[in-house]
Amino acid sequence: MRLLHTSDWHLGKSLEGRDRKDEQIKVMDEICHIADEENIDLVLIAGDIYQTVNPPAWAENLFYETLHRLNNNGERGVVVISGNHDQPERIRAANPLADKQGIYLIGLPSDQIYPSIYQLDNKVYTINAGSGWLELALPKAKQSTLISVLPYPSESRLGQLFSNSLDIKEIRSAYSIYIKKWFEKQQSLFKPETINLAISHLFVQGGITSESEIEIQVGGAYTVVPEHIPDFYHYVALGHLHRAQDVKGTRSLTRYAGSPLAYSFSEANHKKSVTIIEINPNETVQTKEILLQSGKPLIQKKIKNGIEELEKWIENEAKNPAWIDLELHLPNPLSIEEIGRIRKMHEGLVNIRVITPELEKSMELIEISSKHPIELFEKFYEHKTGAKPRKEVLELFNEIFNSEDEVEVED
Secondary structure (H helix, E strand, O other), X not given: OEEEEEOOOOEXXXXXXXXXXXXXXXXXXXXXXXXXXXXXXXXXXXXXXXXXXXXXXXXXXXXXXXXXXXXXXXXXXXXXXXXXXXXXXXXXXXXXXXXXXOEEEEOOOOOEOOOOXXXXXXXXXXXXXXXXXEEEEOOOOOOOEEEEEEOOOOHHHHOOOOOOOOOHHHHHHHHHXXXXXXXXHHHHHOOOOOEEEEEEEOEEOOOOOOOOXXXXXXXXXXXXXXXXXXXXXXXXXXXXXXXXEEOOXXXXXXXXXXXXXXXXXXXXXXXXXEEEEEOOOOOOOEEEEEEOOXXXXXXXXEEOOHHHHHHHHHHHOOOOOOEEEEEEEOOOOOOHHHHHHHHOOOOOEEEEEEEOHHHHHHHHHHHHHHOOHHHHHHHHHHHHHOOOOOHHHHHHHHHHHHHHHHOOOOO
């Protein structure tokens, strides 16, 4: 069985006010082509389909058109869950029609899924199903697949209070235990001869985040301990984090597919991809990334030597379409007219931050004031001697520094 795992499409999202509709259309087209070229049996879309609970009409049209193409007229299964950015009712609205084609749209963890009434050869159909799970027959696959489906599981969507405590550690622990027990209840469904999968939209501790993942819960309380992902799945497909990554410490192979486009400059160096998974029962699961080419690159550029250096860089290295976050070091601030002239140099300039010597000095003072004293001592020592302080020197400094609090001052 061959799977394609993707997530965090965020259709309708802009980049600091810049429209990205064309990029999103192109990357959806690219994902559809990959599904065809890789002979995919099942597509797993792990939440955050839209950027907002009320997306623009074009984003909804793009979503449904993409589902139709991925489904390949009922010959390829597609399972979609809601993420924290999605309105569950909007995601599942078309399910009464979609599931007849082998497209399953699950909005809430409590959503009931039903077996197919008509089971047609050469078409995807549901062998059996219930709340939180379904077993699919896929036309080209030798085995059926059992899938645990857990859309974004917040307290409000689960209708569950995890803890009466206000202590963040206790809330996190109670939440993680709840997720662990939810998965454990699924274990009796699984069979040795089936492909056993899970799909969810949550944050597993240890995952690498970026600025574009907006936490809607206070304090990041909805965190799952890796060990609470059980060991009876062939593959666990996650959404929520925008960097593609395997999750360390889980007992089943667990992975974030990441977003198909970079959605903030904190993702400037991320390689965007979809994950392809090949599974045969009782054999090692094979995974590979296929890099996506459709989105414009996000570039963070620092220009130290003024406008002339900027002009050369744009002329020689920034000819292609890109989104640019520019830090420009100049002796004096720029006028509005001068900033306007710079913006005309490249249509992808999103941010222009002018750093003057006075501003740089202020920034250094802020940075210094935020550092621990031992870090400042290390920098001072290295500046004076040209070498980093030995461990014994650092220990001595630390001892002297901390002893100041114990000195009694006589009246």
